[in-house]
Amino acid sequence: MSKFEFPPSIRSRPVWGTLEARAGKHHLMIADADGAEAILGIATPDLMAGAHVIYIPRGASHADALRALNPAQFYEGPSYPAAVTRIERVLQDAHMGLQVYLTGTEGLMGQAMHLAMQAGIPHTAIQTEHRGSVARRMQCVHCKGITEDVETDPFVCGHCGLNLFVRDHYSRRLAAYQGVCIDAEDPGNVPEPKGIYE
Amino acid sequence: MSGAEKIAVRVTDIVPLNELVTRFRFEPVDGGLLPTFSGGAHTVVEMRDGDITRLNPYSLMSDPFDRSAYTISVRRDDAGRGGSKFLHEKVQIGDEMTVSNPVNLFSLDLRAKKHLMIAGGIGITPFLAQIKQLDRAHGTWELHYACRSEALGSYVDYLTGTHPNDVHVYYDDRDQTIDLDTLLDGQPLGTHVYVCGPKGMIDWVRGKAHGMGWPREAIHYEEFLAPKPGKPFEVKLALSNKVVQVGENESLLEAIERAGIDAPYLCRGGACGQCETAVVQANGEIVHRDHWLEDDEKASDTKIMPCVSRFEGKTLVLDR
Amino acid sequence: MSIQFHKETFRGDYSFHNSERAIRRFPFPFDKDSYMYAVNMEQHRGGPADSVYEKRFDVDEHYIAEMEDRALVLADDPLRCQSLPHMTLAGWDLLELIMVSKSEDYPDLFELHRDGDKWRWINRPLGIDDSFTFMDETTLPYGPMEYITRQTQGDFCVLDQRDDNLWMDAGTVTTQADWSLDFDIGMNFFEWHAPVPLAHEKGIFVRALKFLLNIQQGAPARRLNWTMTVNPLLDTSPENYHKWGIQKTTLTPENIGTKQHLRVELQTFFRLPRSNALVFPIRCYLCSFDDLMTVPKWGRRLHRVIRDLPDELATYKGFIDNRPMMLDYLSRHDDGQPTSNGIWPDLETEPPLKKG
Numbered sequence: 001m002s003k004f005e006f007p008p009s010i011r012s013r014p015v016w017g018t019l020e021a022r023a024g025k026h027h028l029m030i031a032d033a034d035g036a037e038a039i040l041g042i043a044t045p046d047l048m049a050g051a052h053v054i055y056i057p058r059g060a061s062h063a064d065a066l067r068a069l070n071p072a073q074f075y076e077g078p079s080y081p082a083a084v085t086r087i088e089r090v091l092q093d094a095h096m097g098l099q100v101y102l103t104g105t106e107g108l109m110g111q112a113m114h115l116a117m118q119a120g121i122p123h124t125a126i127q128t129e130h131r132g133s134v135a136r137r138m139q140c141v142h143c144k145g146i147t148e149d150v151e152t153d154p155f156v157c158g159h160c161g162l163n164l165f166v167r168d169h170y171s172r173r174l175a176a177y178q179g180v181c182i183d184a185e186d187p188g189n190v191p192e193p194k195g196i197y198e
Numbered sequence: 199m200s201g202a203e204k205i206a207v208r209v210t211d212i213v214p215l216n217e218l219v220t221r222f223r224f225e226p227v228d229g230g231l232l233p234t235f236s237g238g239a240h241t242v243v244e245m246r247d248g249d250i251t252r253l254n255p256y257s258l259m260s261d262p263f264d265r266s267a268y269t270i271s272v273r274r275d276d277a278g279r280g281g282s283k284f285l286h287e288k289v290q291i292g293d294e295m296t297v298s299n300p301v302n303l304f305s306l307d308l309r310a311k312k313h314l315m316i317a318g319g320i321g322i323t324p325f326l327a328q329i330k331q332l333d334r335a336h337g338t339w340e341l342h343y344a345c346r347s348e349a350l351g352s353y354v355d356y357l358t359g360t361h362p363n364d365v366h367v368y369y370d371d372r373d374q375t376i377d378l379d380t381l382l383d384g385q386p387l388g389t390h391v392y393v394c395g396p397k398g399m400i401d402w403v404r405g406k407a408h409g410m411g412w413p414r415e416a417i418h419y420e421e422f423l424a425p426k427p428g429k430p431f432e433v434k435l436a437l438s439n440k441v442v443q444v445g446e447n448e449s450l451l452e453a454i455e456r457a458g459i460d461a462p463y464l465c466r467g468g469a470c471g472q473c474e475t476a477v478v479q480a481n482g483e484i485v486h487r488d489h490w491l492e493d494d495e496k497a498s499d500t501k502i503m504p505c506v507s508r509f510e511g512k513t514l515v516l517d518r
Numbered sequence: 519m520s521i522q523f524h525k526e527t528f529r530g531d532y533s534f535h536n537s538e539r540a541i542r543r544f545p546f547p548f549d550k551d552s553y554m555y556a557v558n559m560e561q562h563r564g565g566p567a568d569s570v571y572e573k574r575f576d577v578d579e580h581y582i583a584e585m586e587d588r589a590l591v592l593a594d595d596p597l598r599c600q601s602l603p604h605m606t607l608a609g610w611d612l613l614e615l616i617m618v619s620k621s622e623d624y625p626d627l628f629e630l631h632r633d634g635d636k637w638r639w640i641n642r643p644l645g646i647d648d649s650f651t652f653m654d655e656t657t658l659p660y661g662p663m664e665y666i667t668r669q670t671q672g673d674f675c676v677l678d679q680r681d682d683n684l685w686m687d688a689g690t691v692t693t694q695a696d697w698s699l700d701f702d703i704g705m706n707f708f709e710w711h712a713p714v715p716l717a718h719e720k721g722i723f724v725r726a727l728k729f730l731l732n733i734q735q736g737a738p739a740r741r742l743n744w745t746m747t748v749n750p751l752l753d754t755s756p757e758n759y760h761k762w763g764i765q766k767t768t769l770t771p772e773n774i775g776t777k778q779h780l781r782v783e784l785q786t787f788f789r790l791p792r793s794n795a796l797v798f799p800i801r802c803y804l805c806s807f808d809d810l811m812t813v814p815k816w817g818r819r820l821h822r823v824i825r826d827l828p829d830e831l832a833t834y835k836g837f838i839d840n841r842p843m844m845l846d847y848l849s850r851h852d853d854g855q856p857t858s859n860g861i862w863p864d865l866e867t868e869p870p871l872k873k874g
Contacts, residue, residue: 120388184763
């Protein structure tokens with residue numbers, strides 16, 4: 001089991017849910033790495049007969065198990081960016097009533113959720129379940145660059161090099177948490193990085 | 199101050215459309231311009247009938263960009279407490295009346311890629327204003343309009359004449375019904391559905407859309423509950439230290455106002471929550487007729503919406 | 519009434535200064551000797567003559583200088599002004615609201631001529647004379663919200679009202695107390711307020727939202743908010759925090775009187791008619807400690823408020839480190855005498871500071 005108990009936090013911090021099968025003709029399921037476990041947990045022949053599964057393994061080994069569920073369509077991709085145009089195409093001709101299931105890392109869920117919202121699905125209708133890594137996508141509020149897979153607090157912005165502390169303030173639009181300069185008032189005084197949830 | 203700001207208007211046109219529906223046109227008494235509004239907004243019309251004052255909400259059906267006048271269409275309801283009857287029978291061209299600033303509890307979601315409108319009977323009125331607004335902005339919309347009969351189909355000719363491809367009409371007396379399953383099944387992502395009409399139709403569309411997996415935020419509805427008359431009853435107002443007899447043809451809110459109390463309100467139709475009043479004691483049954491309170495709140499007898507709800511029994515005491 | 523507009527800066531050499539008149543009308547926010555959050559809303563329907571509450575959109579001596587500062591911020595960072603596509607109609611609503619209000623309230627400074635949808639807007643202080651077609655963006659140099667907010671003091675948040683909530687879907691934010699429009703755009707009322715400590719537990723935001731959702735056309739409301747800023751710096755944005763944060767450490771007992779400023783936001787709320795959106799102007803007023811102390815009541819009160827403020831609030835408002843130095847200064851202006859309720863200076867009735 002790869003579930004993590006997120007500590008309670010501020011109102012803008014996303015609270016991920018638990019997937020459940022919903023009634024409907026079409027189901028779009030997007031997962032990375034251990035997110036596959038959540039899909040395996042709710043799969044039934046009926047549900048999968050109407051499902052389009054998009055899976056990015058990132059080193060995990062669930063692809064075969066997902067394929068064995070016999071979804072109507074199955075895609076295994078090397079990375080999320082490589083899958084984006086496929087997701088957009090599926091959403092483009094989808095009808096109201098499409099059920100969307102996102103599971104895996106926060107970064108994957110946040111980015112895929114943004115695509116679904118742009119297509120016209122309210123975020124509260126999109127199911128999510130977190131599995132696997134708790135690394136975050138962080139936006140540097142100063143240079144606007146996004147640094148992927150951040151696990152420590154503080155961290156160094158991958159674009160402008162500033163030392164940033166990790167906030168729980170989260171933007172659905174950017175699918176990222178906010179990083180703010182940690183040593184603005186005392187340049188050079190940067191605490192030893194710790195794990196975000198330590 | 200209760201309700202939205204008031205505007206002094208004069209009735210400048212009265213046009214009966216058919217046996218049940220009459221259109222009224224209001225222009226400002228001072229000759230200026232009326233406030234503009236967003237499609238779906240309503241105005242609360244104040245009707246002074248001798249020593250009885252009634253306030254009823256009516257959807258604005260005129261073009262939001264036409265600030266010279268407001269038009270409303272009123273369906274006569276003989277079983278009601280008399281507001282629509284008063285308008286149909288007693289109001290004349292030239293009469294001066296008071297209407298409120300527009301209030302919108304049924305607004306368009308401007309992010310929608312398509313607006314799917316479903317109207318039943320007099321529920322067509324808010325859509326008339328919304329269609330004008332969307333046309334100006336080149337928005338995408340489609341209207342499905344159910345009427346009892348051709349004779350009672352208000353504005354059908356106008357709508358099908360100006361928008362032959364986007365307006366679909368269904369007559370009850372010809373057994374024509376909206377194929378709701380097919381209609382909802384084929385809509386592209388980003389469609390919002392709006393329904394305005396009788397309670398049964400609203401429940402049907404909401405239930406169907408929900409059952410087909412439409413997200414809650416994409417389903418919009420408005421039902422104006424005209425306060426229905428009912429058996430007279432007595433209410434004690436704890437804070438004001440008054441006892442009021444609520445008559446058969448007045449709402450609880452109107453009775454409270456008649457007693458000189460300036461109680462808060464806004465929509466007058468059980469939808470907005472502004473008139474919510476705490477119940478101190480209810481020795482009998484509160485007849486909830488609103489859309490605002492949750493089921494558990496209704497069951498607990500701790501709150502009431504006086505604009506539309508009533509009471510049957512020995513004692514009702516309100517925190518007003 | 520003519521306004522003497524200042525030539526002054528809110529950065530670099532910080533030549534900003536308040537005239538006597540500006541100090542007297544400064545919106546001191548504390549009506550008693552302690553502070554806690556409240557849903558302190560009231561109707562925005564005028565106020566005492568020459569007060570900041572009198573007009574719908576207050577224009578003061580800092581107008582031209584503030585607009586120049588805004589132009590610099592936007593040139594440097596266009597992301598401070600954004601409007602999601604569905605909010606253009608609300609932008610036109612806001613343009614009309616401000617043009618109508620200012621031309622009526624300050625006829626010597628602003629004129630609006632309308633012939634159907636052909637409008638002509640004259641802004642004398644900024645030397646603008648523009649003719650355009652209302653609702654046609656191609657006839658304006660910027661989108662309507664950007665166009666009019668480049669000419670109006672204060673930040674503007676334009677909120678879409680949907681699903682029993684308010685959504686920050688457009689705004690011009692260049693004088694904010696440390697929050698990012700670019701990050702927060704698209705969030706709802708509870709989400710963009712998420713970082714505020716203590717208030718959520720007290721249910722403040724639930725009550726505030728209910729009030730705001732019911733604001734109607736023709737019935738605007740207002741309230742005050744406050745924080746502290748070192749130097750009269752308007753652009754205290756998170757975007758530039760790595761540059762201005764260090765200024766907080768330059769405070770000394772010798773310069774605190776001139777450098778430390780009380781920063782008050784006069785927040786107003788107007789329903790916008792065609793879009794049914796809500797606009798939330800946030801007008802920022804600055805006053806240095808030395809200038810505040812010229813009003814004895816404010817001197818006494820500010821000391822007590824800052825002394826007794828919970829640590830979480832002082833931290834959230836960014837002055838926890840400087841608080842001891844602030845209290846050193848402020849305590850010298852508090853002689854322990856009682857203060858009257860209310861925010862007004864009450865210069866006629868409040869006794870001057872007792873020495874010794």
